[in-house]
Structure formats: C-alpha cells, structure tokens
Amino acid sequence: MRRTIIDPVEAGTAPHPPATGDRTGHSEVDRYPRTGRFLLGRLRHAMSEKEKHTVESLVEEVVTLPPATTIIARGDLCRKSTMLIDGYMLRTIREGGRRFVVGINVPGDFVDLHGFALRRLDHDIVSLGATTIGTVPHGRLEEVMRTAPHLARLLWFATLLEAAIHREWIMRLERLTAARRVAHIFAELWYRLDLVGLGRRDGLRTPLIQADLADMCGTTAIHMNRVLGQLKKEGVAEFRRGTVSVPDRSRLERFADFDPTYLYGRGVLEVGDELDDVAAAWA
Numbered sequence: 001m002r003r004t005i006i007d008p009v010e011a012g013t014a015p016h017p018p019a020t021g022d023r024t025g026h027s028e029v030d031r032y033p034r035t036g037r038f039l040l041g042r043l044r045h046a047m048s049e050k051e052k053h054t055v056e057s058l059v060e061e062v063v064t065l066p067p068a069t070t071i072i073a074r075g076d077l078c079r080k081s082t083m084l085i086d087g088y089m090l091r092t093i094r095e096g097g098r099r100f101v102v103g104i105n106v107p108g109d110f111v112d113l114h115g116f117a118l119r120r121l122d123h124d125i126v127s128l129g130a131t132t133i134g135t136v137p138h139g140r141l142e143e144v145m146r147t148a149p150h151l152a153r154l155l156w157f158a159t160l161l162e163a164a165i166h167r168e169w170i171m172r173l174e175r176l177t178a179a180r181r182v183a184h185i186f187a188e189l190w191y192r193l194d195l196v197g198l199g200r201r202d203g204l205r206t207p208l209i210q211a212d213l214a215d216m217c218g219t220t221a222i223h224m225n226r227v228l229g230q231l232k233k234e235g236v237a238e239f240r241r242g243t244v245s246v247p248d249r250s251r252l253e254r255f256a257d258f259d260p261t262y263l264y265g266r267g268v269l270e271v272g273d274e275l276d277d278v279a280a281a282w283a
Contacts, residue, residue, distance in 0.1 A: 026197060028052075034059045034134045035083055037108025041195030042264050043157055046275045051151045054144065059083055059134035067207065069127040071112075078115030080137045084108065087131030088207060092124045092215070101215040103166065104128070104189065108196040114159045116141050129207025153275070161264055168262045173218060176257065178227045179236075181217045183256035186237055186244050191260045203237070204244040213239075 091103035
C-alpha cells in the first residue's frame with residue numbers, strides 16, 4: 001500500500017496541535033494501520049483498546065483508487081462506508097452544468113459514515129489524487145450499534161463533526177471575500193492534517209488544482225487565478241501545483257479569520273474526560 005505522510009494553529013485562544021511528539025499518532029498508526037488516525041487529536045483518547053481493535057476489524061477490504069474515482073454517487077444505495085486511510089476525497093454536487101465542492105476529507109475521516117443512516121447521499125464522493133480507503137460493510141456497523149453503545153456514540157461524534165465543518169464553510173462562504181475563503185481552506189486543511197499527525201511545518205502538499213479551489217469557493221477558475229496571485233503578492237501563501245507554501249502561518253490565519261475551535265481539537269469545544277462516566281456506565 002502506498003503511504004503518503006504529509007506533515008499544527010494559533011488563532012484566538014486555540015493553539016495548534018504539535019507537528020511532532022506524542023500527538024502525531026505514529027504509534028497508533030503502527031498498531032492500527034487502517035484506522036489509527038480515526039478521531040486522532042479529538043476523541044481517540046476516549047476509545048478503549050478494545051474499541052480500537054473493534055474499529056480496526058470493521059474494515060473488510062483495503063483498496064487503492066486512481067484519481068477522480070467516484071466511490072458513491074448521489075442517490076446510490078449505500079451498503080458500506082469508507083475509512084480514508086491515505087490521500088484526500090471531495091464531496092461534490094453538480095447543478096446547472098457546474099460542479100460544487102462542498103467538503104474535503106483527510107486521512108482518518110470516516111468519509112460516508114452518515115450513509116449508514118441516510119442510505120442514500122445527496123452528493124457524490126470522489127477521490128482527489130491517488131487514494132487508499134478501507135471499506136466497512138453496514139452489517140458490521142449494525143453489530144456495533146447493538147453491542148457497543150459507547151463506541152456507537154463515538155461514531156456519532158464523527159458524523160456530527162462533519163456537520164460542524166459544513167456549518168463553518170457555509171458561514172465563511174457568506175462573509176469572506178474569495179481570497180479569504182481560499183486562505184481559510186488552506187488554514188483548515190493544515191490544522192486537520194496536524195490533528196492526525198500529517199502536518200508539515202511550512203505548508204501543505206495536496207493534489208488540489210485551481211479548479212478545485214474555485215469549486216470550493218464558488219468562483220470561476222479565471223477569478224481563482226487572480227485570487228491566488230493576490231495571496232502570493234501579499235505574502236500570505238503561494239499555491240503551485242498543489243503545494244501551498246506559507247511564510248508566516250499566523251499571518252495566514254489572521255488573513256483568513258481562522259479560528260479552529262469548530263474542529264473540536266484544542267480550545268473551548270475540546271472534549272476531555274467528559275465521556276469517561278458514559279464509558280464506565282456501559283462497561
């Protein structure tokens with residue numbers, strides 16, 4: 001299996017998760033190569049070793065996909081869900097002859113876990129670049145619902161976290177200029193990679209192209225070219241062939257008005273030991 005290691009944020013009062021050290025998750029990935037990044041930096045500390053083994057065993061098959069592979073299309077019946085092991089995935093909606101990117105997933109995300117409840121999604125899920133996934137049959141998730149209520153609650157948290165990210169995207173789309181929206185995407189993606197131990201110190205390396213960024217921000221590719229030129233000229237970030245170079249991370253985050261609290265890493269929304277009593281009650 002191909003492994004791509006892409007190597008943390010100070011906005012408001014919420015600090016970056018460190019790029020190196022105990023929270024990078026290397027030991028978790030060594031022990032759980034398919035699911036070791038699931039909830040890393042957020043609620044993985046609330047998982048027992050038994051629950052970690054259970055999540056690892058949920059994966060039936062590991063598949064490496066070529067770029068632009070649709071793993072599930074809008075309206076298809078969902079019979080399994082997808083754990084993203086390596087690479088990136090996009091959530092897309094097509095309307096009026098245009099593609100809109102309404103979400104991006106990073107390693108450790110349970111990409112379409114909400115399909116277990118919804119059965120049919122209102123969007124497509126597409127690989128961005130070469131991607132490695134683990135497939136989880138819904139029958140195995142049903143067994144977790146029946147026999148492991150604490151773990152089921154953690155899975156529920158993962159789907160609600162996706163909803164929190166969507167709300168932030170909606171708000172930022174309404175109130176930020178195109179340049180600041182792009183900067184916010186860069187800042188968010190960087191922070192999310194930090195949480196799962198894949199952050200770099202100087203920026204990002206991704207398979208994103210200008211058209212992807214335009215479809216995320218609701219602009220044309222031509223306008224996005226001008227926006228990226230503005231970010232480079234102002235010394236905020238330079239985007240070249242998927243690589244985002246950032247000379248000053250704090251400046252990027254200030255420009256983007258980025259506050260990572262909604263990502264439930266560190267900050268006022270961080271979940272510490274609040275679920276310990278719940279876990280004990282179900283033990």
